[in-house]
Amino acid sequence: MISAQHIPVSALLAQSECIIRSLGSNDKTSQRLAQMGILPGTHLLIIRVAPLGGTIEVNDGQGQSFALRQQEVAAMACEPVAMPLVSELVVKGETYMIRDLCGGKTFQQRMAVVGLQKGGLIQIREAGVKPIQIHLVDTDRQVSLGKGEAKKIIVEVINHESNS
Amino acid sequence: MNPTAEPVTIALASIPNSGKTTLFNCLTGSSQSTGNWPGVSVEKKSGIFPLGEYIVTLIDLPGAYALSPVTEEEQVVRDYILNSPPDIILNVLDAGNLQRGLGLTLQMAASALPMVVAVNMMDETRRRGITLDLKALAQHLGVPVIEISAKTGEGLPDLKEALYEVIKHPEKTRIPHISCPPLLEKAFFQITEAIGKSSIDTRLDHTFLAMRMLEAENQNQWTSNEKVAALTKKWQRHLKQSLHTSFPVVCAGCRFNAARGLAMEVLGEQPIIEDKLSRRLDHIFLHRFFGLPIFIMLMFLLFQGVYGLGAPLQEVLSVAFDRAGSWLSSQIMVLSLSAGLQSFLLDGIWQGIAVVTSFLPIIALFFFFMSLIEDSGYMARVAFLMDRLMHRLGLDGKAFISILLGYGCNVPAVMGTRILTSNYSRILTMLLIPFTLCTARLQIFVFLTAIFFTSTIAPWIILSLYGCSFVAVILTGFVLKLFRIGGAPEPFIMEIPPYRFPTLRSVGLRSWYEMKDFLFRAAPLIMAGVLLVWLLSHMPTNVPPASAATWAGQLGQILAPVFQPLGIGWQETVALIFGFIAKEIVVGSLAVIYGGTDLAGLMGSHITQMQSISFMIFCLLYTPCVATIAAIWSESRSLRITLISLVSGLTIAWLTSFIFYQSGLLFGFH
Numbered sequence A: 001m002i003s004a005q006h007i008p009v010s011a012l013l014a015q016s017e018c019i020i021r022s023l024g025s026n027d028k029t030s031q032r033l034a035q036m037g038i039l040p041g042t043h044l045l046i047i048r049v050a051p052l053g054g055t056i057e058v059n060d061g062q063g064q065s066f067a068l069r070q071q072e073v074a075a076m077a078c079e080p081v082a083m084p085l086v087s088e089l090v091v092k093g094e095t096y097m098i099r100d101l102c103g104g105k106t107f108q109q110r111m112a113v114v115g116l117q118k119g120g121l122i123q124i125r126e127a128g129v130k131p132i133q134i135h136l137v138d139t140d141r142q143v144s145l146g147k148g149e150a151k152k153i154i155v156e157v158i159n160h161e162s163n164s
Numbered sequence B: 001m002n003p004t005a006e007p008v009t010i011a012l013a014s015i016p017n018s019g020k021t022t023l024f025n026c027l028t029g030s031s032q033s034t035g036n037w038p039g040v041s042v043e044k045k046s047g048i049f050p051l052g053e054y055i056v057t058l059i060d061l062p063g064a065y066a067l068s069p070v071t072e073e074e075q076v077v078r079d080y081i082l083n084s085p086p087d088i089i090l091n092v093l094d095a096g097n098l099q100r101g102l103g104l105t106l107q108m109a110a111s112a113l114p115m116v117v118a119v120n121m122m123d124e125t126r127r128r129g130i131t132l133d134l135k136a137l138a139q140h141l142g143v144p145v146i147e148i149s150a151k152t153g154e155g156l157p158d159l160k161e162a163l164y165e166v167i168k169h170p171e172k173t174r175i176p177h178i179s180c181p182p183l184l185e186k187a188f189f190q191i192t193e194a195i196g197k198s199s200i201d202t203r204l205d206h207t208f209l210a211m212r213m214l215e216a217e218n219q220n221q222w223t224s225n226e227k228v229a230a231l232t233k234k235w236q237r238h239l240k241q242s243l244h245t246s247f248p249v250v251c252a253g254c255r256f257n258a259a260r261g262l263a264m265e266v267l268g269e270q271p272i273i274e275d276k277l278s279r280r281l282d283h284i285f286l287h288r289f290f291g292l293p294i295f296i297m298l299m300f301l302l303f304q305g306v307y308g309l310g311a312p313l314q315e316v317l318s319v320a321f322d323r324a325g326s327w328l329s330s331q332i333m334v335l336s337l338s339a340g341l342q343s344f345l346l347d348g349i350w351q352g353i354a355v356v357t358s359f360l361p362i363i364a365l366f367f368f369f370m371s372l373i374e375d376s377g378y379m380a381r382v383a384f385l386m387d388r389l390m391h392r393l394g395l396d397g398k399a400f401i402s403i404l405l406g407y408g409c410n411v412p413a414v415m416g417t418r419i420l421t422s423n424y425s426r427i428l429t430m431l432l433i434p435f436t437l438c439t440a441r442l443q444i445f446v447f448l449t450a451i452f453f454t455s456t457i458a459p460w461i462i463l464s465l466y467g468c469s470f471v472a473v474i475l476t477g478f479v480l481k482l483f484r485i486g487g488a489p490e491p492f493i494m495e496i497p498p499y500r501f502p503t504l505r506s507v508g509l510r511s512w513y514e515m516k517d518f519l520f521r522a523a524p525l526i527m528a529g530v531l532l533v534w535l536l537s538h539m540p541t542n543v544p545p546a547s548a549a550t551w552a553g554q555l556g557q558i559l560a561p562v563f564q565p566l567g568i569g570w571q572e573t574v575a576l577i578f579g580f581i582a583k584e585i586v587v588g589s590l591a592v593i594y595g596g597t598d599l600a601g602l603m604g605s606h607i608t609q610m611q612s613i614s615f616m617i618f619c620l621l622y623t624p625c626v627a628t629i630a631a632i633w634s635e636s637r638s639l640r641i642t643l644i645s646l647v648s649g650l651t652i653a654w655l656t657s658f659i660f661y662q663s664g665l666l667f668g669f670h
């Protein structure tokens, strides 16, 4: 079970998704967010990080996306839902489901060859090794991926409470 | 029209960027600024239109997400609704951003003022293939809901008809039921009761008033009733202790629970689809690697567009004014006047008109291109791209464009600070722009470096002056941030609107409007400045203009001890006084003061290289011109800010020149 935490700025990568649990302690910021309908329970999907960093574009599934600073998100308590495989939020030994493979045709083909597909379950059993070792839960196999490839793999936390 | 009919006030209220001003312009035929990013309108504007036998005053309020203010614009809206409740609220909803908009709709409905809801941007919704069940919305809210497109004008007759009906038979809006935690309900109940017993006379619902009071620091502006104020204070303390989150946040939570349900009902099964075109364009414009180069290229085009097209136009105007001036001076009518009066007319008034006119082409072009950037939605992207850089100074990304454009001309750049979202950014940016190296200053530098330096060194000197200007902007930014001039920065949380096609009408109207604004607000001040300098340089009348014996010359000599440590002689000091009108005339005035034909030779023998650089540094950093000061004054509407700008410019210029010149002397240069 993964609980709410302050997500560090370095883990606020594109394609990450989290659920807000509390808006943080800055009154002005939290009031502004609340007035825009961004409240505890809202899913935030990070669309992109600005080229210079620091600022992110976020979608809350209510209409238009909006921009805010990473610090502001880091000050909230959030529950991670999905993240790229390279994120520091990926916990060793935890099982994740592949949500998306964000890459071109060659990448998709290569992933299909090694047996990674949307909906597949994977685990990382050793942290900090290169190339990254991924355990395929369904077939009980091990594949190794480069960092560039792992970046494009978006995984989702399973046993998530709001997961149906 | 029946002139005896009662005047009716309708207020436009909605969250930012939902098309209020567009609708306002449509209904009243005015030309207020619109723009495709949140926070274009920052103050309320009013206009009039006839509706049947009524004459309607329409108020365009700034965008607000809620009535519990975070930003100044929201404060304007809240104060307006509480202090002078309109007869009808016309709430505008962006059909593509329903849920956020409904939060405010529900809060407005709680005021019980008669309300009409206009669901705007129906053209976009149709294009995206979304259908809305607006009947359900009307049923839930109990008010007329009309679909419109303010841009194309569709649905406006229906809207007018609905408004007419409501004016004829005004009906209190039914208070929407929003469930709140019991503790809050109790607080509302008690304060409402106290309000009911007090003698407060208002058309607003008492519970609505109670909520607003609970949010406010100071209740006295709405009630002089001690009991109500004391009770509110008591509850505020109690709520602060018992609630985990702040009171407005809890209320927003309750409101959006209801709004979400409502939005779901209106949208039915349809998922909220983002604008596909915007997503594709953002893929390019906000690209990790290409985003910034594209931005730089667009800025280059913008710069070229404004100044590349504007400079020749200015040239043409200036030649025309010179010709007309010399024609005037040969007219019998003018010749028959005394010499002093002639000079007043030609060098004073005529010169003033010429200065004012010279700004018109760039202001028109500047706002033409700015509206293109704004209306298309790219401005919001710029804010996103440059936010990191400007955040260090406590500014947001949009300030970058303002400051950058100062490198062309300070006047439109200062006027353009209107696009910034918070007062804090506006003031700070306004104070930084005068340190940019505008093209008029560049003329002085090109002229002087050509006299004092070889052609290989001169460009480097100019480049260093650009560097000096960057450093001055950044350092001053840090210092001003420390002193908190302009209040506290606001959090940067900005909606990113879809890309939209700018209409020629709105872009053209904007330039026209800004030019008019410049003529009415800044031009008189510019004239006053020009006349003042004319007076200084032409009094007393019996000496040659601008010579040592004139007031300006005397002033230059009085100030000589102040400028002597900078290596600036009295002649240059007088030129600096002239530079206050416009930097373009500094070189010309030097020629008059030195009184010779070979200015380059005369100056070269009078002044050393070090002294010339010190003079240029001073020119770079002190007050750019009377027009900039006039613009700062009319934009900030604050004498304090205008004075701060003047004083900080002079001080920084003096200090920098002093340090430069004295350390140069120490190292043995001269």
Ligand SMILES: Nc1nc2c(ncn2[C@@H]2O[C@H](COP(=O)(O)OP(=O)(O)OP(=O)(O)O)[C@@H](O)[C@H]2O)c(=O)[nH]1
Pocket (backbone or CB within 6 Å): B014, B015, B016, B017, B018, B019, B020, B021, B022, B023, B033, B034, B035, B036, B037, B038, B039, B040, B041, B042, B062, B063, B064, B120, B121, B122, B123, B124, B148, B149, B150, B151, B152, B374, B375, B376, B500
């Ligand atoms: N497609 C479409 N665009 C519209 C419509 N109405 C307004 N717009 C555009 O929406 C943008 C925002 O319009 P504004 O009128 O400035 O919005 P506002 O509510 O006054 O915004 P603030 O002053 O920031 O609160 C502009 O780019 C308009 O051109 C419409 O009916 N359809």
Ligand SMILES: [Mg+2]
Pocket (backbone or CB within 6 Å): B020, B021, B022, B033, B034, B040, B041, B062, B063
């Ligand atoms: Mg507006």
